[in-house]
Amino acid sequence: MAEDQLIQTPCVYACADEKGDNLNIEIDLPGVKKDNIEFKITEDSFAVRANNTDIKYVGSFAVCCPVMPDKxxxxxSNDKLIVTVPFKELHETPVEVKVQ
Structure with missing residues (x-):
């Protein structure tokens, strides 16, 4: 990394798809080439590192519900990294909690 390179957290938008089956993640990485992107995801978080000539984008983010990273x-495309990952199915039976 060049010493005059600015370090910045990228703009990230994450939400469930319309059916609630997948988590859609959009990360703005202006001026970055695809080969300069590193994206890692676990069941409960994801991290991105990318750089262009002037800016190094670095960020790690929690995921609200467990996902299946291997899928x-x-x-x-167009300076935007778009990731789709299915939510992990939870096989637990919900418990009703009485509100007092």
Whole structure:
């Protein structure tokens, strides 16, 4: 990394898809080439590192519900990294809690 390179957290938007089956993640990485992106995901978090000539983007983020990282699909187009990953199915029976 060049010493004059600015370190910045990228803009991230994450939400469930319309059916609630997948987590969609969009990360803005202006001016970054696909080969300069490192994206890692676990069941409960993801991290991104990327750089262009002037800026190094670095960030790690928690995921609200567990996902299946081995099924994640990532595409990079128009300065935007788009990742889709299915939520992990929870096989627990919900417990009703009485409100007092």
């Amino acid at each position: 994640a699909v990532a595409k990079y």
